Amino acid sequence: MGFTEKQEALVKESWEVMKQNIPEFSLRFFTLIIEIAPAAKNLFSFLKDSNEVPKNNPRLKAHAVKVFKMTCESAIQLREKGEVVVADTTLKYLGSVHVQKGVIDPHFEVVKEALLRTVKEAIGEKWNEEMNGAWGEAYDQLAAAIKAEMKEELDQLNPSTTPLN
Template identity: 65%
Template sequence: MGITDKQEAMVKDSWEVVKQNIPEWSLRFFTLILEIAPMAKNMFSFLKDTGEIPHNNLKLKAHALKVFKMLGSVHVQNDVLDPHFEVQTTLLVVKEALLATVNKAVGEKWSEEMNGAWSEVYDQLAAAIKAEMKLVSA
């Protein structure tokens, strides 16, 4: 299934809101991932030994900001392999965190239709990242 023009416009418009404060929303995104799935801390060398969700960790802030700008090939270089994107595991956690982050960023503009648009875009992005990771690791 493809993304409709309307869905694309909704995602672009809401992304413009998120871009107004990328540091805040990218950190919120990663914080939500860690709240939903605390074991995800083990995927980050700078968080492995922490016992709590590090809301003010400078390395997490820097990583969060960078992630919003990177390509799937970087995931391979950091050993984030295909199992991390499996539908029943991290894929759902990351999707939930992203949708919650954008929802919070756009506030009252959020709707079921926008949720559907972001869900579709996320699903296609996750598929593209997985495909890129397979190409890079081949």
């Protein structure tokens, strides 16, 4: 089916709302990640040594902005190009970092849940199943691209030995 024009419009519309208060929503996003999966805190260098999500942590805010922005921009690319388009170097870096940190599939689901809940809180009454589906699809496509890079990274780190026939 692909990412529809309507889905793209919904993601863009809600992103415009969230951009008005990135510090608040980035903090909420990471608070939700830690609430859903407390052990995830150890995956983030800027949260690792803290007992709570720091409210004025510039690295946390910068990271959350990147996640929101990349998800939104990849959603727009889904519509325009039919696939996630992120600079190869960025995707390779994301794949490498996620492998180094030990990120696994359930971690992506935690981030997705936190992202959807953050968007829902940010846009309030405008939230509906279509909006949920649009952000969910955008995130799933970006996560799939990162996972593909992670697999490539792992394959390079652990080349499989092919038996000779």
